[in-house]
Amino acid sequence: MRARHCGLDFGTSNSTLGFRTGAGYAMCPLDGDSPTLPSAVFFDYEEDRVQFGRGGIAAYITGVEGRLLRALKSVLGSQLIGETTLIGRKRVPMRAIIGMFLRQMKKLAEQRLGHEIDNVVLGRPVRFVDEDDMADRRAEEELVGIAKEQGFRHVATQLEPIAAALAYEQSLSQEELSLIVDLGGGTSDFVIARLSPEGAQRSDRSGDILGRSGVHVGGTDFDCSLSIAQAMPHLGYHALIGPKRLPMPSHLFHDLATWHKIPFLYTPQNISYLRSIIDDSDQPARLERLLHLLSKRQGHQLAGEVEAAKIALSDAMEAILHLPRDPEAALPDAAFTVTRADLDEAVSRDTGRIIAAIDRCCREAAVNPAHLQSVFLTGGSTGIPSVRRRILEHVANARPVAGDMFGSVGLGLAIDADRRFG
Incomplete structure (x- = not known):
């Protein structure tokens, strides 16, 4: 019998889908040969169609008229x-757009596997919403409901760091007390678990999960912080306006630096407001650049440039950040250098919140960080050198293990789906 179930990791930045094979577990190619599908939906106005993932992002960046939604x-x-x-x-309701994306993942997987997928285990962060249990439960219910609307008959959920732990456990030859660190696009999640080859055979692992915690900090927050610090000053973030020289409203810039809020900035009211205050400001050329960016709906293009600079700084000490081009601007096109030190400073506060969440996880597990034997690192944000360094310094006795940055959770969800539905 071919498995009619899968594990689906719907991520803030990227999504994956894992399934059972004859030899074990594998990731399903979702975007060409890539197992990662960027969590992006592009509404192509020119051809009246919807594109997903890299294709949609590329169409948007090359200037195809339409709307891009990410995160x-x-x-x-x-x-x-x-x-x-x-x-x-x-x-269009935002709920329906999420549904389109999940339906596309299901369709792609069924085409690859050659049969329908009935059942799914969805990954979820430890906390969708910090310090609001009702909103957190509602978020999970929304995700489950949307998945069922797309044709999944049975839907279960699993915490993403527990899924990552299940994937890591497959490689162990002896028992370990492990900290699982999953730094995703929107959340950072942690589990302390007792993992072993024997445990990998058990379906009920509740007794092996000693502690868990999560915080609403992830790659998009790092993007936002870097954007506010390095890009937004070139768009008038510190401009003073009016006869009283009041500061520009900061919410415009914070929303422009936040992936999922960008589409809501493209309003006639915002355009009219900017036109009304430019001439009586101390940075008219920079505010003209902001007006052009919003008028041409280039917010996601800017966010993509910031994200690309952040990723480049994982390997290099410097990167070039480009602002979207305005051929009629009074200022020349902006292309400026961002350093790794700039990135470290921008993400320092949020990194501190990650360390605090690890401490909460240790307290819940009643485990001294010095007694941890291994730390398993997964999620794209573990590639940021300063973030990774501070985590490893905090659990200095634990052996660092690098997981598949983007695939560990999807594989673990496939393992969990096999145990539930196999």
Whole structure:
């Protein structure tokens, strides 16, 4: 019998899908040969179609007229899940857009596997919403409900760091007391677990999960912090306006630096406001650049440039950050150097919140950080050198293990799906 179940990791930045094979577990190619599908939906106005993943992002960046939405997972648990956004001349619920993306993942997987997928285990962060249990439960219910609407008959959920632990456990030859660190696009999640080859055979692992914690900090937050510090000053972030020289409203810039809030900035009211204050400001050329960016709906292009600079700084000490081009601007096109030190400073505060969440996990598990034997690192943000360094320094006695940055959770969810539905 071919497995009619899968594990689906719907991520803030990237999504994956794992399934059982004859030889074990594998990731399903979702975007060409890549197992990662960027969590992006592009509404192509020119050809009146919807594109997903890298294709949609590429179309948007090359100037195809349309709307790009990213970081869709961040909408879960927020008031935005009940909002609509303008797509062409039609207002579309955000919930429906998430549904389109999950339906596309299901369709791609079924085409690859050659049969229908009935059952799924969805990954979920330890906390969708910090310090609000009701909103957190509602976010999970929303995700499960959306998945069922796309044709999954039975839907279960599993904490993403527990899924990562299940994947790591497959490689062990002896018992370990391990800290699982999953730094995703929207959340950072942690589990302390007793893992072993014997434990890998048990379906009930509740007794081996000693502690867990999570915090709403992830790669998109690092993008936001870097954007505010390095990009937004070139768009008038520190401009003073009016006869009283009041500061520009900061929410415009923070929303422009936040992936899932960008589409809601493209309003006639914001455009009119900027036009009304430019001439009476101390940085008119920079505010003209901001006006052009919003008028041309280039917010996601800017966010992509910031993200690319962040990724480049994982391997290099310097990167070039480009602002979207405005051929009629009074200022020349902005291309400036960002250093790794700039990135370290921008993410320092959020990294401190990650360390505090690890300490909470240790307290819940009643484990001294010095007694941890291994630390398993997964998620794209573990590639940021200063973040990784501070984590490893905090659990200095633990042996660092690098997991598949983008695939560990999906594989673990496939293992969990096999145990539940196999």
